Amino acid sequence: MSLLEIRNLSVAFDIPDGRVHAVNGVSYRVDAGETLGIVGESGSGKSVHVLAMLGLLPMPPARILSGEVLFEGTDLLKLPEHALRNIRGGRIGMVFQDPMSSLNPVLTIGRQISEVLKRHTKLSGKALRNRAIELLDLVGIPDPTWRLDQYPHQFSGGMRQRAMIAIAIACNPTLLIADEATTALDVTVQAQILDLINDLKSRLGMTVIWITHDMGVVAELADTIQVMYGGRIMERGPVRPVFHAPRSAYTWGLLRSLPDEGKRIQRRLYQIPGAPPDMLHPPKGDPFAPRNPFATPRCFEDVPQLRPVPGSEDGHLVAAWYDLPSALAAAGLEAGS
């Protein structure tokens, strides 16, 4: 059985100008021990669908139009708030982009870890403090005994993000969800955090959903990649076939527009034309069709469903009416990274 299964999730925001269709019929599964990397840009629905399933969206303006989110067999969308609160921070750990606004500035780091532990475990007193020290040590914060009594402002950006990860994993979550958790950090600090997550995965057997806009981060961390655009899944599958032989024109464009050493001689980068869709007025068919040089007339009319890619690895799915390899061949272009 999958640890997490999302079925036909649709989320919208009702604003004065109309309805913003943020998530449109998203379905996927995450198996225990798997790391899923979700890639997308603003308006792709990558963050909104996760906040919706954790009950973290303000409703209104947000509305869940349809869907089920089965976590260990329970539908999270049907749970009352107090039950959901026991799962968040307990069985599901979360790390968000900005550690400064997620930490309470007037409480010590130790106190903030202890509160999570007190809420979700039976630990108290000395055992509580020892567990907090152990957690700070686990995420690579030097001198944890001393650091425990410090406040967030006494931590650097990277150290704060480590503290956030310590809080997220405090109760041995089965599932860790991180949303742009390293985006605000320097590259060297990001590299250390990614190493840390890889290390924690193998030591604790955590299942991870890592949301990012950075294809490089996904390549370093994930087993499965899911590319989202316009509130839909465009492509999904094991990282190797998706990176080396993408089937969605959006995935292909993202990979191709990245600067890398193999392409250093060319003077221009490949650019995806146009701009992300306005989800207040989403395009009728495939949301990427207006920017897709390989779009067929049908792409502008009907929404393509995710279906298995013939001849690729198990689990490689694409939502496209066009056949990317033949479209690329016809245009004399190469396929993957």
Place this chain on the structure above:
Amino acid sequence: MIPLLEVTDLVRSYGGGRDFLGRPKPKFHAVNGISFQIAKGETLGLVGESGSGKSTAGRAILQLERPDEGSVRFKGTELTILGPQRMKRFRREMQIIFQDPYSALNPRMKVGRFVAEPLVVHDICSGSTLTDRVADLFRLVGLDPAFMARYPHEFSGGQRQRINIARSLALSPSLIVADEPITALDVSIQAQIVNLFQDLQDQLGLAYLLIAHDLGMVRYLCQRVAVMMRGRIVELAPTEAIFSDPRHPYTRSLLDAIPIPDPDRKHRRHIAFDVAANIPAREAQMKEVNPGHFVLEQ
């Protein structure tokens, strides 16, 4: 030949002075003696992590913050001693583009007027000449001149950055300091702006000082790269030498840390360079290890 921009031993510090009890306050040197030159039509990348001093260096060069020490020569003229009147003339030739295309625009001002503003302030043109010039600028950055009458909220992030770039080009500058110009943009839009920078350089012969933390983009845009750490330049070299033959351990740790978008090359261990334990000595000098390739002594 005189370089377009020549920066020598530039220092910019904060703090200092005395507190309310008359005790001296410590000085923090954000930029601690950096030197480099930029030729006409060249792009130099100034790379570093947060706190390296790269943005402060950009502002001190443009005299938006006066440097404490050192010299900034633009087309041979020393800028650090110029008064506001003479400085205004040089401001036309040096423009800055910031990271955030949202906060740079005035939400209540039509974007056409926003782009026209420098031309009006500097009394360059008015009336229909002004409208024509602004329309030209819109076309130059790949925007439809019909958009001139619209407000910022009607544009996407990439379009807003184009509007900012159009404004920075209004006074026909010869140097643009771009401080993280693509960081805030969606990934699918970043390549568009990078290509626009290239095209404008080809057409107008602009020189850029590109301040960035993203080495990937720097590799595309820059002929030479300067790596900054704690207020000092630790390595300065032609772009390909930085990537293929980095000499300073800090440069190497930056390069190692870039996530590679290829699943077959993952699972490396990252060895971080301990910046705090390796703050360069004040008297450390740049040594030329290869022609044009300089490394700070350790």
